[in-house]
Amino acid sequence: MALVEVNNLSMRFSGIVAVEDLSFEIEEGSITSLIGPNGAGKTSVFNCMTGFYKASSGDIIFDGQSLINLKPYSITEKGIIRTFQNVRLFKNLTAMENVMSGVHRVTNQSIFGALLRHPKQRREEEKIRETAEFFMNYVGIYDKKDILAKNLSYGDQRRTEWARALSASPKLLLLDEPAAGLNREEKESLVELIHSFRDSYGITVFFIEHDMELVMKASEKVIVVNFGKKIAQGTPNEVQNNPLVVEAYLGS
Amino acid sequence: MGLIDKLDNKVSKTIGSLALLLVMVLLPLRVDNYVQNVLWNAMFYMLLALGLNVIVGYCGLCDLGYAAKFAIGAYTTGVLMKSFSWNFWLTLPVSMLISAITAAIVGGATLKLRSDYLAIVTLGFAEIVRISVRNMSITGSASGLIAISRPSLFGIRLTRITHWYYVFLVLVLMFIFITYRIRHSRFGRALTYIREDEDAAQAMGINTTKYKLYAYIIGAVLGGITGSFYAVKMTNISPTSFDFTQSANILLAVILGGMGKIPGVIVGAAFFAIFPELFRDIPIIGEMRMLFFGILLIVVMITRPQGLWPERKQRM
Numbered sequence: 001m002a003l004v005e006v007n008n009l010s011m012r013f014s015g016i017v018a019v020e021d022l023s024f025e026i027e028e029g030s031i032t033s034l035i036g037p038n039g040a041g042k043t044s045v046f047n048c049m050t051g052f053y054k055a056s057s058g059d060i061i062f063d064g065q066s067l068i069n070l071k072p073y074s075i076t077e078k079g080i081i082r083t084f085q086n087v088r089l090f091k092n093l094t095a096m097e098n099v100m101s102g103v104h105r106v107t108n109q110s111i112f113g114a115l116l117r118h119p120k121q122r123r124e125e126e127k128i129r130e131t132a133e134f135f136m137n138y139v140g141i142y143d144k145k146d147i148l149a150k151n152l153s154y155g156d157q158r159r160t161e162w163a164r165a166l167s168a169s170p171k172l173l174l175l176d177e178p179a180a181g182l183n184r185e186e187k188e189s190l191v192e193l194i195h196s197f198r199d200s201y202g203i204t205v206f207f208i209e210h211d212m213e214l215v216m217k218a219s220e221k222v223i224v225v226n227f228g229k230k231i232a233q234g235t236p237n238e239v240q241n242n243p244l245v246v247e248a249y250l251g252s
Numbered sequence: 253m254g255l256i257d258k259l260d261n262k263v264s265k266t267i268g269s270l271a272l273l274l275v276m277v278l279l280p281l282r283v284d285n286y287v288q289n290v291l292w293n294a295m296f297y298m299l300l301a302l303g304l305n306v307i308v309g310y311c312g313l314c315d316l317g318y319a320a321k322f323a324i325g326a327y328t329t330g331v332l333m334k335s336f337s338w339n340f341w342l343t344l345p346v347s348m349l350i351s352a353i354t355a356a357i358v359g360g361a362t363l364k365l366r367s368d369y370l371a372i373v374t375l376g377f378a379e380i381v382r383i384s385v386r387n388m389s390i391t392g393s394a395s396g397l398i399a400i401s402r403p404s405l406f407g408i409r410l411t412r413i414t415h416w417y418y419v420f421l422v423l424v425l426m427f428i429f430i431t432y433r434i435r436h437s438r439f440g441r442a443l444t445y446i447r448e449d450e451d452a453a454q455a456m457g458i459n460t461t462k463y464k465l466y467a468y469i470i471g472a473v474l475g476g477i478t479g480s481f482y483a484v485k486m487t488n489i490s491p492t493s494f495d496f497t498q499s500a501n502i503l504l505a506v507i508l509g510g511m512g513k514i515p516g517v518i519v520g521a522a523f524f525a526i527f528p529e530l531f532r533d534i535p536i537i538g539e540m541r542m543l544f545f546g547i548l549l550i551v552v553m554i555t556r557p558q559g560l561w562p563e564r565k566q567r568m
Contacts (some may be wrong), residue, residue, distance in 0.1 A: 038546060049456065052451065061276055061536075071454070072451075072454040072455055072457075073454045073457050073458055073459045073460070076454070076455060076456060076457035077457050081455070081456075082455055082499065084452070084455075087451040088449050088451065088455075089449075089452070090345055090444070090448035090452065090453075091448060091449075092447050092448060093445075093448060094446060097441060097444075099439065099443060099454075101442075101445050101453070101456045101458075102456060104438065104441075104442060104445075104456055105456065105457035106458055109437065109438045109439065110439060111434070111439050111466060111470070113438075113439070114433050114434050114437030114438070114439045114440060115433050115434070117433065121437075124438070125437070125438070128438065164456070165270055168456065168457065238563075
């Protein structure tokens with residue numbers, strides 16, 4: 001069964017159609033990418049899937065439940081975690097505190113726990129810390145854990161965002177242009193990371209990307225959209241040789 | 253920074269805090285009533301600033317009517333003691349409850365909207381509270397409540413300024429403890445995530461509306477407690493004690509010291525209460541001290557927008 005089913009999704013902003021009658025599926029445990037020229041509606045699809053936009057029509061089914069009308073935080077609670085195109089970290093907090101926010105989803109201490117600091121609360125705090133440290137180590141920013149997010153280099157900010165998303169133990173990870181602004185070396189390690197997200201933790205990965213080399217190397221299935229409509233889907237090779245895709249990118 | 257430096261830093265911080273506490277405890281033995289009263293006033297502002305800090309500093313909500321929160325506490329205690337002859341200590345839980353309920357109503361209605369609306373609503377709510385107590389006979393109308401009786405603690409009737417100095421010192425320590433524990437918990441971190449980026453906080457699974465409401469209620473309850481103690485310390489309360497200037501003063505103390513930072517907020521409140529007093533007796537300047545204070549505030553805000561308290565040290 002597919003983990004995600006998007007059925008006839010449309011998203012309109014007072015006359016402008018960002019997404020039109022779009023349908024696709026994401027298999028559990030797969031690595032799928034969403035590509036298309038600028039303004040094709042890719043980020044709008046992400047925003048609909050995560051509740052930041054309210055879809056005009058259509059349905060999104062995750063794990064057998066509809067996501068329509070859910071708020072972003074309850075979609076996150078179900079296990080869909082996203083990153084943002086233009087990195088949205090908590091700028092005046094340390095890298096560590098940023099990553100700890102991911103663990104919020106899988107913990108549950110309240111204000112009374114905060115005040116009383118009973119053993120259960122302390123154990124949970126320890127778990128939050130350990131999880132955050134583990135994933136910072138995993139993406140390679142552990143040595144920068146005490147630096148404020150705003151003072152990190154761009155590449156490290158990206159890594160912090162990945163660590164934050166991973167520490168929420170997602171079922172489905174949505175990455176919005178994860179390679180934007182990264183250098184060649186960083187892009188190569190990103191390909192490896194994306195594969196290890198899936199291979200080590202069974203995370204299904206769905207990502208938007210402009211860098212074709214990375215798309216071809218990292219994804220197993222590619223969905224191509226243009227003007228909000230799906231124009232092709234298939235393996236990287238199939239898509240690469242599809243005349244419609246070539247036309248969308250290069251013009252006829 | 254090595255482990256030894258880190259340890260050193262922690263030890264020197266602890267020693268510094270303990271030394272400051274010792275000075276505060278011993279001070280009433282050496283200084284006169286006037287100085288004690290100025291310091292009491294500083295501690296009173298510290299309590300208000302620590303409470304408002306949860307709302308403004310931790311959660312980033314703009315509250316322009318904090319005076320209403322401590323007015324509610326002060327009047328709840330005042331009315332229960334004057335009209336119903338309650339014991340002061342029994343009025344405390346009632347004052348906390350009423351503070352929480354009013355905050356839940358005001359916050360519940362506005363916190364779903366963008367944060368800017370809260371500023372306007374809190375401003376309006378503070379005026380509603382002030383005008384209501386001015387016009388109700390049970391709250392003593394414009395002249396307020398007078399001759400509220402003094403409470404007793406461990407058999408001592410709290411009448412002297414030294415008593416109140418120590419009561420408020422204990423309260424300050426309690427408020428520091430409470431707000432420190434809130435800050436360093438899953439709950440408190442969620443508030444700071446909301447302050448930094450509300451969308452990203454939502455994306456991490458934080459129910460932002462709920463957490464903002466909690467922050468608002470906690471701030472209001474702390475304000476209510478402060479108000480209750482204020483009522484029995486002053487024994488007279490009137491609507492003029494809770495006007496907009498008061499709300500602005502508390503907000504300024506928080507911003508001046510450094511939003512979200514407990515030592516910063518304390519320094520801000522102390523500075524705010526003590527600075528005008530230092531210049532009172534100097535000729536000419538004394539008369540214009542509020543003018544100088546205003547200029548100083550502007551200079552501080554231009555040169556140190558993050559507040560007087562330094563940013564935390566970090567490894568580079």
